Amino acid sequence: MRKATILALTMLAMPAAAQERGLLLAGACQGCHGVSGGGSHGIPAIAATHRRAEFAAILRDFRENRREATVMGRIARGYSDEDIAALAAHYAARD
Template structure:
């Protein structure tokens, strides 16, 4: 009985082997045609402004609204001003601890894309404490020395001026002092007015301006 079962198994194995066609006789699989496509020019042109701007959020806050006193809010800056400041960092005309090392990694075209993005974002003044006595004096100083370029209350600047209203007090204080000692290079008109204010009003006028701008909403 065992011999018969083994014999039947051998026969079935041989029949199965014979039913499989040799490898060279199998029907060849049709090759998948290769389709050549061209990448859209805009994809070849690099990242858009929003993608590039994401690298700034770590210091300047989401969409450029700062959450740290050492860095300014850059949401809502004019495209011209943003681009001019970035190129000043690239040239070394503006003092920085980080920006001077970051800018060489971006092309001028990428900077322009980021400028377009941040100019379209909503600016939100930062809420912080101020000294009302200094605020009153700062308002007078602003109208006399700064309003021409930085607009009413420092919140409606020209294309080539920065937004001062609602910025962090520490940032404003350090930046104004940088201009005072010549670390930052001011354009001729600003330099002249700034020097005049220091001579007539004294160094304490800086703190008055800082409190005034910080108070604006």
């Protein structure tokens, strides 16, 4: 196969891979925020967040200890920037 063809096929697969990554990572969120991301019992809702940039900034703040948290700081430290972007896209799409 030619390099250009391989590159084009790889680029087409990226959005699906990113969606799958977001769905996979969201599994860890479900224990506290609920399966739908709606939150409950004092845990904030994270679904239907149309402001992806705000969602990502909050997770980065948790990761960098710039936002006070009991558990989220420890969880967010395990996320790369790509993970955070995938989660932000996943929850922004849940309307």
